[in-house]
Amino acid sequence: MEYSFSNRISGLQPSIIREILKASEGKGIIPFSAGNPAAETFPVEAIRSFTQAILEKDPVAALQYGLSEGYTPLRQVIRQRFAASMGPERESDSLFVVSGAQQGIELACKVLCNEGDTIICESPSFIGALNSFRSLGARLAGVPMEEDGLNLEALEHALKTEPNVKMLYLIPSFQNPTGITTSLEKRKAIYALAKEYGVMILEDNPYGELRFRGEDLPTLKSMDEDGLVIYVGSFSKILSAGLRVGFVLAPNAIMNKMVVAKQGEDVHTAMLPQLLAYKFLTEYDYDGHISLIRDVYRRKSGLMLDSIKKHFNPAITYTVPEGGLFLWCTLPKEISMIDYCKKAAAQGVAVVPGNAFLIREDEPCNAFRLNYSTPSDEQIKQGIEILAQVQ
Amino acid sequence: MEYSFSNRISGLQPSIIREILKASEGKGIIPFSAGNPAAETFPVEAIRSFTQAILEKDPVAALQYGLSEGYTPLRQVIRQRFAASMGPERESDSLFVVSGAQQGIELACKVLCNEGDTIICESPSFIGALNSFRSLGARLAGVPMEEDGLNLEALEHALKTEPNVKMLYLIPSFQNPTGITTSLEKRKAIYALAKEYGVMILEDNPYGELRFRGEDLPTLKSMDEDGLVIYVGSFSKILSAGLRVGFVLAPNAIMNKMVVAKQGEDVHTAMLPQLLAYKFLTEYDYDGHISLIRDVYRRKSGLMLDSIKKHFNPAITYTVPEGGLFLWCTLPKEISMIDYCKKAAAQGVAVVPGNAFLIREDEPCNAFRLNYSTPSDEQIKQGIEILAQVQ
Numbered sequence: 008m009e010y011s012f013s014n015r016i017s018g019l020q021p022s023i024i025r026e027i028l029k030a031s032e033g034k035g036i037i038p039f040s041a042g043n044p045a046a047e048t049f050p051v052e053a054i055r056s057f058t059q060a061i062l063e064k065d066p067v068a069a070l071q072y073g074l075s076e077g078y079t080p081l082r083q084v085i086r087q088r089f090a091a092s093m094g095p096e097r098e099s100d101s102l103f104v105v106s107g108a109q110q111g112i113e114l115a116c117k118v119l120c121n122e123g124d125t126i127i128c129e130s131p132s133f134i135g136a137l138n139s140f141r142s143l144g145a146r147l148a149g150v151p152m153e154e155d156g157l158n159l160e161a162l163e164h165a166l167k168t169e170p171n172v173k174m175l176y177l178i179p180s181f182q183n184p185t186g187i188t189t190s191l192e193k194r195k196a197i198y199a200l201a202k203e204y205g206v207m208i209l210e211d212n213p214y215g216e217l218r219f220r221g222e223d224l225p226t227l228k229s230m231d232e233d234g235l236v237i238y239v240g241s242f243s244k245i246l247s248a249g250l251r252v253g254f255v256l257a258p259n260a261i262m263n264k265m266v267v268a269k270q271g272e273d274v275h276t277a278m279l280p281q282l283l284a285y286k287f288l289t290e291y292d293y294d295g296h297i298s299l300i301r302d303v304y305r306r307k308s309g310l311m312l313d314s315i316k317k318h319f320n321p322a323i324t325y326t327v328p329e330g331g332l333f334l335w336c337t338l339p340k341e342i343s344m345i346d347y348c349k350k351a352a353a354q355g356v357a358v359v360p361g362n363a364f365l366i367r368e369d370e371p372c373n374a375f376r377l378n379y380s381t382p383s384d385e386q387i388k389q390g391i392e393i394l395a396q397v398q
Numbered sequence: 399m400e401y402s403f404s405n406r407i408s409g410l411q412p413s414i415i416r417e418i419l420k421a422s423e424g425k426g427i428i429p430f431s432a433g434n435p436a437a438e439t440f441p442v443e444a445i446r447s448f449t450q451a452i453l454e455k456d457p458v459a460a461l462q463y464g465l466s467e468g469y470t471p472l473r474q475v476i477r478q479r480f481a482a483s484m485g486p487e488r489e490s491d492s493l494f495v496v497s498g499a500q501q502g503i504e505l506a507c508k509v510l511c512n513e514g515d516t517i518i519c520e521s522p523s524f525i526g527a528l529n530s531f532r533s534l535g536a537r538l539a540g541v542p543m544e545e546d547g548l549n550l551e552a553l554e555h556a557l558k559t560e561p562n563v564k565m566l567y568l569i570p571s572f573q574n575p576t577g578i579t580t581s582l583e584k585r586k587a588i589y590a591l592a593k594e595y596g597v598m599i600l601e602d603n604p605y606g607e608l609r610f611r612g613e614d615l616p617t618l619k620s621m622d623e624d625g626l627v628i629y630v631g632s633f634s635k636i637l638s639a640g641l642r643v644g645f646v647l648a649p650n651a652i653m654n655k656m657v658v659a660k661q662g663e664d665v666h667t668a669m670l671p672q673l674l675a676y677k678f679l680t681e682y683d684y685d686g687h688i689s690l691i692r693d694v695y696r697r698k699s700g701l702m703l704d705s706i707k708k709h710f711n712p713a714i715t716y717t718v719p720e721g722g723l724f725l726w727c728t729l730p731k732e733i734s735m736i737d738y739c740k741k742a743a744a745q746g747v748a749v750v751p752g753n754a755f756l757i758r759e760d761e762p763c764n765a766f767r768l769n770y771s772t773p774s775d776e777q778i779k780q781g782i783e784i785l786a787q788v789q
Contacts, residue, residue, distance in 0.1 A: 008596070008625045008649070011564075016509045016655050042463075049461045055453040062446040070440045070638035072433075106497060106642075106664040113663050117533065118407045122513060139662035142508065173402075205399070234399045247461035249669035251497075258399070264407050271530035272504050273497040277668045278640035 015122060015144035037390035040357035041381035042183070042332065044244045045307070048300045050291065054247065057286040061279065069279045075270040077104025077254075078278065081285040085240075085254050088288050092215050093238060093256050094229025101262040105269065106276045108213050108253040111239035113139040114272075115174065115209045115255075118264040120145045124171040127206075129157055131335075131364030131374075133183045136176060136211065148172075149366035152182070154326070156189030159196055166204040174207045179227060181214040181331025184364045184376040188329050191224050198230050206235075207261075213241040213253075216297050218330035219305035234258040244332075245300060246287050250280035301330075307379040308334070310387045318395035325377075332380040335361070338373045342398075348375055350397045356390045406513065406535035428781035431748035432772035433574070433723065435635045436698070439691045441682065445638065448677040452670065460670045466661040468495025468645075469672040475679045476631075476645050483606050484629060484647050485620025492653040496660065497667045499604050499644040502630035504530040505663075506565065506600045506646075509655040511536045515562040518597075520548060522726075522755030522765075524574045527567060527602065537561075540757035543573070545717070547580030550587050557595040565598045570618060572605040572722025575755045575767040579720050582615050589621050597626075598652075604632040604644075607688050609721035610696035625649040635723075636691060637678050641671035692721075698770040698778060699725070705782035716768075723771040726752070729764045733789075739766055741788045747781045 061069050068078075076082065086093070086102045105111040112135070120126060122144030128137065130149025140147060148169045150161045156179065166172060177197070179189040189197070201208050210227045228238035241253040257265065269275075287293065308328060315325055315336075322339040338344055348360045361374035379387060452460050459469075467473065477484070477493045496502045503526075511517060513535030519528065521540025531538060539560045541552045547570065557563060568588070570580040580588070592599050601618045619629035632644040648656060660666075678684065699719060706716055706727075713730040729735055739751045752765035770778060 008598075010510075010598075010649070010651050012509055012655055013512045013515075015512075016659060019655075019658055044462075046458045046462050049457065051453065051457040051461070054457070054461065055450065058449050058453065059446065062442065062449065066440065066442040066445070067437045068640075070442070070445065070640045071435075071437050072634075072639045106668070109662070110664045118403055119401075121404045121406075124404075135662065135665065138658070142659050142662045207399075207401075243463075248463045249459075249461045251664055251666070251668040258401070260401050264403055264410075267410055267529070268407060268533050271500070271526065271533045272663060273501045273642055274526065275640075275642070277497070277642040277671050279670065280668050 015142055019138060019141050035355060037356045037386045037393070038381045039377045039390055040359045041378045043381045044248055044332070045303055045380045048303055049247050050287070050296060053287065053291050054283060057283055057290070058279070061282045061286065065282070069282050071278070073275045073278045073281070075266050075275045077276060078281040078285060081281050084285060084288045086256070088293065089240060092212065092226050092229070092240070094226065094231070099234055099258055100256055101259050102254055102256045103262055103266055104276050104281060105253045105255055106273055107243060107251040108211060108239045108241035109135055109139065110269065110272070111253055111255040112136045112209065112211060113143070114265040114268050115237050115239075116140050116143050116145055117268050118261065119207060120173045124173045125169045126174045126176055127162070127165050127169065127172055128176045128366060129178065129182065130366050131184050131361060132176065133178060133211065134364055137366065140176070147366045152185055152187055154187060156187065156193040157197060159193065159200070162197065163200055166200060166206060172204065172206050174209050175201055176209045176211065177227070178211045180212060180224065181217065181328050181333070183214070183331070184333055184359070184361070185335040186326045186328030186331055186333045187335075188224065194224065194227055195230070198227050198235070201235055202233055208236045210236050210238045212238065213244055214331035215240065216245055217300060217304055217332070219301045219308065221329040228256060237261060242284050245297060246284060250283060252276060252280045252284045304330070304332070304380060307384065307387060310384055311377065311379040311391060314388055314391035318392055320395070332378055334377050334379070336375055336377060340373060342373070344373045344375060347397055351394055354393050354397065356393045358394070406533055410529060410532050426746060428747045428777045428784070429772045430768045430781055431750045432769050434772045435639055435723070436694055436771045439694055440638050441678070441687060444678065444682050445674060448674055448681070449670070452673045452677065456673070460673050462669070464666045464669045464672070466657050466666045468667060469669065469676060472672050472676040472679075475676060477647070479679050479684065480631060483603065483617050483620070483631075485617065485622070490625055490649055491647055492650050493645055493647045494653055494657055495667050495672060496644045496646055497664055498634060498642040499602060499630045499632035500526055500530065501660070501663070502644055502646040503527045503600065503602060504534070505656040505659050506628045507531050507534050507536055508659050509652065510598060511564045515564045516560045517565045517567055518553065518556050518560065518563055519567045519757060520569065520573065521757050522575050522752060523567065524569060524602065525755055528757065531567070538757045543576055543578055545578060547578065547584040548588060550584065550591070553588065554591055557591060557597060563595065563597050565600050566592055567600045567602065568618070569602045571603060571615065572608065572719050572724075574605070574722070575724055575750070575752070576726040577717045577719030577722055577724045579615065585615065585618055586621070589618055589626070592626055593624055599627045601627050601629045603629065604635055605722035606631065607636055608691060608695055608723070610692045610699065612720040619647060628652060633675050636688060637675060641674060643667060643671045643675045695721070695723070695771060698775065701775055701778045702768065702770040702782060705779050709783055709786035711786070723769055725768050725770070727766055727768060731764060733764070735764045735766060738788055742785055745784050745788065747784045749785070
C-alpha cells in the first residue's frame, strides 16, 4: 500500500530539534537543550496524599467520563486564583480546561483559521505551537523579536500585507525560546494594532507565574475590553508537566466552538489530573509553592548567567530573562551556529540551534537556546565552561 | 468584535443528542441515553494502591514530560496483551498511546484526509467520530447497516462513486449505536473491497473485550497483510473512562505522521494514567477483571432484553447485542420517533433519537438507542415498562 497523506501533514517533518535532541539523549550529556520544568519543584508529597483522598472520597468523579468543558469546580477556582494575571472577570468570557496549553493553542487555530489563512508569530517562537499551526494547514508569517518584544513596524507591515491574517500568536512573558518579556508599552501597542486590524490575539502564558526578577506586567487578556484575546495558561510548570492540565480563557462564542472541537479530539481532559489541580489550588499553599519555584529558577538562571559572564567570549551576546526557563545566545557572525551546536554536542553539551524556532528553518540564524531548569547546578557550571571552549 | 470561524468548524453545531441529553440530566431521570461504562466495574481499589506505588517509586516518570509515542513499557505490554484481538505482531506496524480512542480517530483523519475528501461510515455510526471528521472538514458518506454489518453492494457503490475516498470508518464489534457485530464473512468482504479500491480502514474497537455472548471474531487488523488498517483501542471500558488512555496500531509510516500530529495536540498523553494502565496490565488479574465486566453487561443486557420482550409493542423491533453497551430499537412507521423520545423524556426516561447518529441528522429515521451499562438493574426494569406505555 502506498500511503498518501493530507497536504497539511505531508510537509510536517520531525524537526531538526528532535534530531539534535535524540543525539544528545545519551547518559552524561548536559541537557541545556531541554524544556522540562525542574522536577524537584513538583509537589510530590501533596500529589500523593491528594490522590489518595480523591480515590477514597470520590473515585467515580476521577474515573468516569466528565464534561468536555472540564471539571466545573476547577474551572471556577482557576478563574479566581489567576485573577491577577487574567484580569477582572467578564461576563463575555468563559474559562475551560484543556489537556495542556498545547491543546488550547491547537484548538484556537482549528476554530479560527482555514487552511492557507495567516497566523502572525514572533520569530523565533515556540516550536510546538508553530508545528501545531502547520498541522492544520495555516500559513505562518514571522515578525522579528527585539529585546522588548515584537518589532512594531514589522508587525504593522505584516498586518497590512499578509493575506487573510486571522491570529497573532504571542508569548509576552519570558518567551520560549528567547526569554524576552514584551514591555508594557509594546503590549499596549500590539493590542491596539490587533484591534485596528480586527485580528485575534492568542496569548500563550505558560511561564507567567515564574517571574524571579522585576515587576509583573499586565497580560494582554487583562486589557481585553474588546474580546480580542484568547488566553492560554498551564499547570505544567507549577504542578506537573506530565499531568497535562491547562486552561483557556476566551470570549464565549469562541470558547463554545473550541469545546466542540475539543470533544472531537479527546472528549475531555483526564479527570484525575483535573481533580488534583483542583486540590492543589484549594488545599495547598499555592503562593508558597510559587515562591519556592521562583527561588529555584532565580538561582539556576543566576548561576548560568554568572558563568556565561565569566567564561564566554564577550562577542557572544545573550538575553537576561526575568522569569521562565530559557535564555538565548547569539554568536558572532564569523562562527557557524550549526557547527558550534554540533561541536558542543560532541563535547557533551546539548543546546538547541536557533533556526529550529524560526518560521522557516532555512532562514539565516546565529543563535541557540539554553535551558537552565533541567540541568543540575553542577551541570550548569560545567556545561557553560565547556561551551566557552567550543570554537 | 465579530468572530469569523473556520469553515470546518462553522457548520459544526452542538448535536441534537446533546440537547436531549441536557434535558434529561435532571435527578430521577432514567439514563438509557448515556454511553458511560458501568462505574461499578472500575477497579478502584487497585487504582488506589497502584497510584500510591507509582508516586512512591517513580514520581518523576508520572509527573514530568514524557514521549509523544507514549510510555515505552506500556506500548510493549499493550501489544502483547492484546495480541488475541490485534493479531500477530508485524514489523510493519507500530503501536502508540493516545488520549482515548477519540484522539486516535481524529488523528487518523488529520493525517489522511484533506478537507473535502470522503470518509465512508456505517450509517448510523458513533457521533463522536462523525463530529471529529467534520471538525477537520472531511466529507462523510454513509452506508446502511444491516443486521450483520454494512450493506456490501452499497459499500462498493460508495467506493466507486464517492469523490476522493480516503478512509472507511468501522466499529465491527458491538457497534455504537446499534449493538450490531459485523459477521466474519462481511469482515473479509469489506477488507477485500478496501484493498481493491486502495482505501484505508479505520477500525474502532472500544468494546472488543466486552463480548458476553457468542464467539470472538477476528478483527480486520488481524487480517491486515497489506497495511490497510489503522486499529484503535481503549481502556475506557475496562479500566476507567476518565483516565483517557487509548492506543493505535498502525502501519509505521502512518504511525509516524500521527505521532507528529499528536505532539501538536497535547504533546503526550498524561503520564500518571499511562503508568496506571501499565500496572493494571502487568500486576492485576486482567482476565478475571474482563470476565467480571462481561458478567455485569450480560446481566444488564439480559434484563433489558427480557423486559423489552415482555412489555414492548411487538411492532417495535430491536437488535440483540453480543457485547458492548447498546441496543437499537426501531419503531413502526406510524409512530413519530422524535415525538416518542420527547414523550419518554417527559415521563422520566431518556433515550437518544437515532437520527443523531446519521450522517445527516435530517434523514428519515425511526429508531432510538438504549444503553444498559449506566442504569441500575431496577432502573432498567422500570424504564422499559415506562417506555412500553409511551404512544
